[in-house]
Amino acid sequence: xxxxxxxxxxxxxxxxxxxxxxxxxxxxxxxxxxxxxxxxxxxxxxxxxxxxxxxxxxxxxxxxxxxxxxxxxxxxxxxxxxxxxxxxxxxxxxxxxxxxxxxxxxxxxxxxxxx
Numbered sequence: 816x817x818x819x820x821x822x823x824x825x826x827x828x829x830x831x832x833x834x835x836x837x838x839x840x841x842x843x844x845x846x847x848x849x850x851x852x853x854x855x856x857x858x859x860x861x862x863x864x865x866x867x868x869x870x871x872x873x874x875x876x877x878x879x880x881x882x883x884x885x886x887x888x889x890x891x892x893x894x895x896x897x898x899x900x901x902x903x904x905x906x907x908x909x910x911x912x913x914x915x916x917x918x919x920x921x922x923x924x925x926x927x928x929x930x
Contacts (some may be wrong), residue, residue, distance in 0.1 A: 845901040846877040
């Protein structure tokens with residue numbers, strides 16, 4: 816069991832997780848939030864490794880490195896048109912799939928093949 820290892824560090828393991836899901840990938844996530852959401856994003860702490868930057872148009876660029884994309888995809892969908900995925904493409908595909916499901920529409924065939 817991994818937690819029995821002498822060098823096991825739960826905090827370090829969870830650094831690459833959005834909440835609790837840990838993957839084996841490495842994804843540089845880049846999101847853009849609408850100016851109306853800027854106070855929420857800027858004043859909240861969503862991940863220990865997050866980086867935020869207010870853009871000249873008032874939107875907020877949000878960056879974080881994660882090992883798994885599932886949890887953050889669901890978080891992004893919750894913002895509706897207030898959040899845009901800029902990277903990675905895999906996250907954009909998952910957000911599209913989840914949003915289509917929420918609307919009762921099947922995802923495009925190309926999106927199903929990539930899952």
